[in-house]
Amino acid sequence: MSRAPLCVAGLPEGLLLAKREMVSRCHGAERPIGGAIATHYRIADLRRQAGRLVHAIGIGRKLVAGKSTSTLSIRLYVTRKLPRSLIGAAELIPALVDGIPTDIIEAPPAFFAAPPVFPCTLKRLKRQRPLHAGTSFGHVTVVGGTLGASVRSRLAGEEALHLALSNNHVLADFGAVGLGTGVCQPSAGDGGMEADTVGRLLRFAPIVADGTTENRVDAAVAAMDDAIRISPGICGVGTVHGTAAASLGMAVHKHARTTGYSQGVIDDIDCDVMLPIDRNAPNRVARFVHQLRIRSKNGTSRFAQSGDSGALIVAKASGAATGLLFACPDHGGYAYANPIQAVLDELRVDLA
Known part of the structure; x- marks a missing residue:
């Protein structure tokens, strides 16, 4: 009996398998990602670092002369594109993987979007009651982040709770704080104090930082105090109508x-x-x-x-x-x- 093609958001199995091969080559244990991050700040020995510049691998439309084409490719994001003369033969990224084209894109590595604090409008940083999604929010010990949305629990016994959604690193500090500890609005980095506590950390998805374990989400929810409510909709965005899977070009x-x-x-x-x-x-x-x-x-x-x-x-x-x-x-x-x-x-x- 034939097996149905493996798909992620409609992507063909061959494309996904080719991507996995590149992940194995570039994110394997023998290629510490710290090299890629460090290289972004200190490029001292380009030849030695050439094989460790890949910090992300994905699937998207191939770029030619800076313009998107209709060809799907394995996209390898590097901290810096190097001349072929600086890259050993064993480190060169092939033009094709199992017949699938590759595309090397120069882009700086990302970091969890927490500190440092940047200036922004007073409205987004101010104390607001009721709360508004899209504004300053976080655990009382964290510089801060953003309140994403109002959510409700699927679990029995939590039907009456008013919950606020954000990231693990915003509400749980990568798991360093305990359940039941306070969250505030505005965040501590925006002047939030004990009097600005609006709820308590309810649960979060753990993040394993060993470089190999597969993490899927950086997420947490806090239960709001009885007197705290979250206004419907998001500043500037409006009412949210359910959920939808992402698609290329959306x-x-x-x-x-x-x-x-x-x-x-x-x-x-x-x-x-x-x-x-x-x-x-x-x-x-x-x-x-x-x-x-x-x-x-x-x-x-x-x-x-x-x-x-x-x-x-x-x-x-x-x-x-x-x-x-x-x-x-x-x-x-x-x-x-x-x-x-x-x-x-x-x-x-x-x-x-």
Whole structure:
């Protein structure tokens, strides 16, 4: 009996298998991702580092002369493109993998979008009651991030709870804080104090930072105190209409703590990426698989920056939620997001 093709968002099995082969080659144990992150800041020996510049691998349309084509390819994101003369034969990335073209894209590595604090409008940083999605929010010990959305629990006994969705690293500090500890609005980095506590950490999806374990989501929910409510909709985005799977070329928008309202385009729908937990310790990294990559809309310079973690990514055409933003590079030209259905299923919640 023939086996049905393995598909991710409609992608053919051959393309996914070719991508997995490149992940094995470039993200294997013999190629520490810390080299790629460190190289972004200190390129001292290009020849030695040439084989360790790949920090993310995904699937998207091949770029030719800077323009998107109709050809699907294995996309390898590197900190810096190097001349072939500086790369040993064993380190060269093949033009084809099992007949599938590869595409090497120069882009700086992303970091969890938390500190440092960047200036933004007073409205996004101010204390707001009721709460508003897309504004400053976080654990009382964390500089801060963004309140993504109001959600409700699927679990018996939690029907009456009013829950707020954001990232693990925003609400649980990568698991360093205990369940039941406080979250505040605005965040501590925006002046939030004990009097601004609005709820308690309820649960989060653990993040394993060993460089090999597959992490799917960076997500957490907090239960709001009895007197706290979250307004419907998202600043600048409007009402969210359910969820939808992401697709290549999908136009999206979001509202977040630092950059406020911005628009982007999904250009990778199955990206495996390595992210350092601590900028000062680049060898402590978390591997995230099957992620979304969103670039800024043409004509704009940035889509997200530090502090925007936790923002809901919403399709412009349908108003459906597609992802939860969790990482971006310092220049803000692109961001990574967890597919929203994976987030909701992991936390056992639904959009309210």
